[in-house]
Amino acid sequence: MGNMNKLAAVAQIKWLCMSQNTAVVIGPFMVIGMVWGFKILYSSFGPDGKLLPVMMAMLLNLGVTMNICTNGFLMVGTAIAEEKEKHTLRVLMTSSITGMQYFIGSILYPFVFTVVINFAILWVSGIDMSQVSVPVFFLVSVIASLISCVIGMIVGICASTQMNANLIGYPLMIVFMMVPILGNMSEGLRRISGFLFTGVVTQMTDCFANGMEYKIEALDIAVLFGELIISMLVFLVMYRKNGYEKD
Amino acid sequence: MEQNVLLQLSHISKRYKTELALKDINMELHPGEILGFLGPSGAGKTTTIKIITGQLRQTSGEAKILGTDSANIDASIYERIGVVSDNSGIYEKMTVWQNLNMFAKIWRVPRTRVEEVLRQVDLSEHSKKQAGKLSKGQKQRLVLARAVLHKPRILFLDEPTSGLDPTTAVEIHKMLLDLKEEGMAIFLTTHNMEEATKLCDNVALLYQGEIVEFGSPQELCLKYNQDKRYQILLDDRKEIILEQTPENIRKIAEWMEKDQVQCIHSCEPTLESVFLQVTGKTLNAW
Known part of the structure; x- marks a missing residue:
């Protein structure tokens, strides 16, 4: 009960901090706005003002992977870096909050947001929902969002300032976002993309956009769970070495 | 123990x-x-x-x-225990009340205690103010209030x-x-x-x-007051420092009898000078 109390308090602190950070609040709406804008733009190329499947695939890939990467890598990472910068992280850690409570409290809202906004992107894109397997989309969305939040925690551990978090987070974002998107243009990138969790997400949205049935394969499951485990292990090793803040 | x-x-x-x-x-x-x-x-x-x-x-x-x-x-x-470091931060975008209330939730401290501590540090009037807008002294009082919230x-x-x-x-x-x-x-x-x-x-x-x-x-x-000395201000605004010797004691007694002493202080060392004596270094020279 006491632990839940502390967890709820950390999550609430994080929520208040994030909700007062304009860049963080605008981010998800920008992704939704971008999807909506491109939908209108791309529609003009299609027959009867409808999106071509290839355009729909591009739209979904861009929206979903951007949402997963920005919310996870940047929202989580910069939030921890901000606490370091403002000297509030140590205050929290010397107020009886455990590392695990801080971890869960930090990723709770970004994780929920990411999953919810992924569904919002589906809706805004105007995709025929009969082409979408909602349980599969939910499962892949949840795992991918979790991985990105854990990577965000790693970014937060490495960064000492918000600027620093952006410097670390953006290159990661470009790799995880652009490699799957550009995979359609290069065979090499497509192969690499198959081993990225965001690559699994784009494969799935490609199938939905093209009206094909998406069957999650063993390699996809291995990539998703493998990268989740690897990111958790990297986080744990770094946390055990220095905690959230190196002395 | x-x-x-x-x-x-x-x-x-x-x-x-x-x-x-x-x-x-x-x-x-x-x-x-x-x-x-x-x-x-x-x-x-x-x-x-x-x-x-x-x-x-x-x-x-x-x-x-x-x-x-x-x-x-x-x-x-x-x-x-409560910890206040020289750079303990506050959540500047939150209000003073929110800053304390969050920690009250962590320690399961009732609202009445938050109000009590706010009164103690004289920040009750500012409870709805954004913490970042407090003066430096008020911020430090808030940090202290947070550290003692859970007694x-x-x-x-x-x-x-x-x-x-x-x-x-x-x-x-x-x-x-x-x-x-x-x-x-x-x-x-x-x-x-x-x-x-x-x-x-x-x-x-x-x-x-x-x-x-x-x-x-x-x-x-x-302990380090080995050479006892007295600082005396006389009626004619003359300030002198005398060591404790029989002759000086008589001199001081004479001035006091004649009511010529404005003020008199013993010149025992301060902690600063004790530190200097013990280490050969001053505290603030670093």
Whole structure:
């Protein structure tokens, strides 16, 4: 009960901090706005003002992977870096909050947001929902969002300032976002993309956009769970070495 | 461990690679006592606090806090102690009330206690104000309010008035003395010897990681008061300093009989000069 109390308090602190950070609040709406804008733009190329499947695939890939990467890598990472910068992280850690409570409290809202906004992107894109397997989309969305939040925690551990978090987070974002998107243009990138969790997400949205049935394969499951485990292990090793803040 | 010993350090040493940061530190802290760790920057004050509060592991020796070895403490110890470091931050975008209320939730402290602490630090009027808009002194009072919200048995203060103006520093001193009256034990690190003299029951003079003197400020000052001297201001505004010799005593008595003395002070050393005598270094020269 006491632990839940502390967890709820950390999550609430994080929520208040994030909700007062304009860049963080605008981010998800920008992704939704971008999807909506491109939908209108791309529609003009299609027959009867409808999106071509290839355009729909591009739209979904861009929206979903951007949402997963920005919310996870940047929202989580910069939030921890901000606490370091403002000297509030140590205050929290010397107020009886455990590392695990801080971890869960930090990723709770970004994780929920990411999953919810992924569904919002589906809706805004105007995709025929009969082409979408909602349980599969939910499962892949949840795992991918979790991985990105854990990577965000790693970014937060490495960064000492918000600027620093952006410097670390953006290159990661470009790799995880652009490699799957550009995979359609290069065979090499497509192969690499198959081993990225965001690559699994784009494969799935490609199938939905093209009206094909998406069957999650063993390699996809291995990539998703493998990268989740690897990111958790990297986080744990770094946390055990220095905690959230190196002395 | 005695029942009323809240904190006990026995032969604590800390080594960073080749540098010995703390050497054989011994001390005890009791309820209602303010213990000052006085030393220049880099003397080992913050390292000591970090070892006691479990943020850092000592190389050798034993630190017991509230009866538990600091090597075995976990995050729950912070439910019974309060920590204020020289750069303890506040959530600047939240209101004063939110800043305290969040921690009240962590420690399961009732709202009435938040209101009480706000009154104590004289911030009730500002409870709805964004914390970032408070003055420096008000921010420091908020930090202190947060640290005592859960009524800790020991309060650790690392340079609590560093960078504050004298008026605010006095306000903080008053608060600390009130907390001491309530029975809270306070472990204070400072390089401000006036602050230490005013607040502390006992001080440890720390130099290069070693306690070079320990005792009450008065004891230490008297111990090093070897050449007794008196500063006298006479009616003609002439200020003189006389050593304690039979001849000077007669002279002073004569002036007093003639009512020519405006004021007279004994010239015992300050903690600053004691530190200088013991180490050959000044506290503020670092």
